[in-house]
Amino acid sequence: MPGPRPVVLSGPSGAGKSTLMKRLMRDHEGIFGFSVSHTTRNPRPGEEDGKDYHFSTREVMQEGIDNGDFIENAVFSGNMYGTSKAAIEDVLAMNKICILDVDIQGVKRIKETDLNPIYISIQPPSMEILETRLRDRQTETEESLQKRLEAARIDMELSNEPGVFDAVIINDDLERAYEELKDMLNDEIQKIQEKS
Ligand SMILES: Nc1nc2c(ncn2[C@@H]2O[C@H](COP(=O)(O)OP(=O)(O)O)[C@@H](O)[C@H]2O)c(=O)[nH]1
Ligand SMILES: Nc1ncnc2c1ncn2[C@@H]1O[C@H](COP(=O)(O)OP(=O)(O)O)[C@@H](O)[C@H]1O
Structure with missing residues (x-):
C-alpha cells in the first residue's frame, strides 16, 4: 500500500514557509x-x-550530486541547495508525511520524478511586506x-502559471494561512491518524 503523499512547500524566501511548517509539525x-x-x-x-x-x-x-545521491539540486542566492534521496527515504520509512521546503527550481525538478507530492506555494501579500519581513528577520x-x-519576483511570476501548484496560499494573516494549509493536508493527516 502506498504511504502518505509528500508535501512540497515553496514560495519566496521570507514568505513564511518555515513558520507555517514548524507550527504544522508542532500541532x-x-x-x-x-x-x-x-x-x-x-x-x-x-x-x-x-x-x-x-x-x-x-x-x-558536488560529490554527492555526481554520485546520484540527490533527487534535485539548485543554486539559490549564490549557495547550493539539494534534496538527497536519503532525506526523503528516512521520512517515508517512518510512514510520515514528508515535507520538503524547496525553491521553484526544485519544484520543477521534483515534477520530473515519481515522488507525486502535493505542491503548495506560500506567497507574501506584496513585495513590500516581503521585504519588511525579511529585514525584520535579521x-x-x-x-x-x-x-x-530578485528571486522572489521570479518566483511570484512562475507560481501563478496554471498547473504548477495545487494551491497558492497568501500568507497575510498567519492564522488564516495556517488554516488554509491544514485544510489542504487534512485528507493525508487523517489517513495517518486512522492507521495509528
Ligand atoms: N531546490 C531546493 N531549494 C531548497 C532546498 N532547501 C531549501 N531550499 C530553498 O532555498 C531557499 C533559501 O533557503 P534558506 O537559505 O533557508 O532561506 P529562507 O528560505 O529565507 O529561510 C528557499 O527558497 C528554500 O525553499 C533544497 O533542498 N532544494
Ligand atoms: N503572517 C505573517 N505575518 C507577519 N510576519 C510573518 C508572517 N508569517 C511569517 N512571518 C515572519 O516573517 C519572517 C519570514 O518567515 P519565514 O517563516 O522565516 O519564511 P521562509 O521560511 O519562507 O523564508 C519571519 O521573521 C516570520 O516570523
Whole structure:
C-alpha cells in the first residue's frame, strides 16, 4: 500500500514557509517528517546541523550530486541547495508525511520524478511586506536580501502559471494561512491518524 503523499512547500524566501511548517509539525506530533536538505550556506544562529539543514561544503555536495545521491539540486542566492534521496527515504520509512521546503527550481525538478507530492506555494501579500519581513528577520546581509528579493519576483511570476501548484496560499494573516494549509493536508493527516 502506498504511504502518505509528500508535501512540497515553496514560495519566496521570507514568505513564511518555515513558520507555517514548524507550527504544522508542532500541532501534529509524529505525523510529519521534514526532508532535511543539504546546503552550502552558513548556519544562522539557532540552526542545527542535521535538523534544519545538512550544512555542507561545495566539494562534498558536488560529490554527492555526481554520485546520484540527490533527487534535485539548485543554486539559490549564490549557495547550493539539494534534496538527497536519503532525506526523503528516512521520512517515508517512518510512514510520515514528508515535507520538503524547496525553491521553484526544485519544484520543477521534483515534477520530473515519481515522488507525486502535493505542491503548495506560500506567497507574501506584496513585495513590500516581503521585504519588511525579511529585514525584520535579521538573518540576511544587504546583498543576500537583494538576491532573495530578485528571486522572489521570479518566483511570484512562475507560481501563478496554471498547473504548477495545487494551491497558492497568501500568507497575510498567519492564522488564516495556517488554516488554509491544514485544510489542504487534512485528507493525508487523517489517513495517518486512522492507521495509528
Ligand atoms: N531546490 C531546493 N531549494 C531548497 C532546498 N532547501 C531549501 N531550499 C530553498 O532555498 C531557499 C533559501 O533557503 P534558506 O537559505 O533557508 O532561506 P529562507 O528560505 O529565507 O529561510 C528557499 O527558497 C528554500 O525553499 C533544497 O533542498 N532544494
Ligand atoms: N503572517 C505573517 N505575518 C507577519 N510576519 C510573518 C508572517 N508569517 C511569517 N512571518 C515572519 O516573517 C519572517 C519570514 O518567515 P519565514 O517563516 O522565516 O519564511 P521562509 O521560511 O519562507 O523564508 C519571519 O521573521 C516570520 O516570523
